[in-house]
Amino acid sequence: MQHNTIQLAVIDMAGTTVADDGLVVEAFDAAATAVGMPDAGPEREQARQYVLDTMGQSKIVVFRALFRDEGLAQRANAAFEDAYAALIADGRAVPIPGAAESLSRLRDGGIRVALTTGFSPDTQAKLIAALGWHDLADLVLAPGPGVRGRPYPDLILTALLRLGADSVHAVGALGDTANDIESALRAGCSVAAGTLTGAHDERQLVAAGATHVVSSVTDFADLLLKG
Structure with missing residues (x-):
């Protein structure tokens, strides 16, 4: 992967940028x-x-x-x-340490950012509001009419179409579950990364086919920005 070949980062929320804590x-x-x-x-x-x-x-x-x-x-x-x-x-939704900074660094580095979820659009909107993340991503997406949730590739492909990446190979995806990895692989992402801050462990993420396993979204941002 050469520097700046990734144009779009599609990143999960709960367990990836937002602490789940059960x-x-x-x-x-x-x-x-x-x-x-x-x-x-x-x-x-x-x-x-x-x-x-x-x-x-x-x-x-x-x-x-x-x-x-x-x-x-x-x-x-x-x-x-x-x-x-x-x-x-009740204030139970808190960001993964470094998440907001990582999303900002990606955008400052010229990489567009889409935040995705398996929750409904309404719940995603409440989560975004509670975190104060209205301006942190270029796009937020949730499953809905015409957009299937994971493990289907729809969320990633919809983000690509709306944000204008040149190809699926210019997309890097990050999530904390095997379903995130499968979705990224189905979409054809060149980076289908798993993070260890959420539901599934390294063994599960590797078994799902992760191209990379990172400690957190901070390391994912480093990976994409350094090339």
Whole structure:
């Protein structure tokens, strides 16, 4: 990779630029309780493990797989969004150390930045507002009509189209889960990097095909800027 060949950085939020600290699982537990899942026992434990294994995916997709009933999935998703929004309002959303500075350094270095998530657009907007990150990225994206969540490549390809990178090879992506890596590889990114600040460990990220594993978003910014 030569210096300045990366024109666009597509970067995940929870677990990558925003500390998770169990917030997703906490919101999931609230959602599961809201739709009548037992508070303890094998069903709850298996569902919680599935949530951990599928970190990075669109949450409605996760709930559809868990409940196999569209009505239940929609109710669970709404309860999850409400619970996560309450956690944000309580001040529980905090940035990964160095995240804001890293995003600014990338942009100052001529690399456009898109922040992506598996949350809904509304929850992403609340997260951005709570962090005061309105002007920190060139684009923020969440799954929605015509844009599938991870592991599909849609978020990355949509960012490329909207921000005008010359090709998928000029895109570097960063996330903390195997689904982030798979999405980046499907999109054709030349850098499909995993970070160790979130849900999945180095073994899981490497097994998913990560081209690089970094300690944090700070190291990712260094990687792209140094070439």
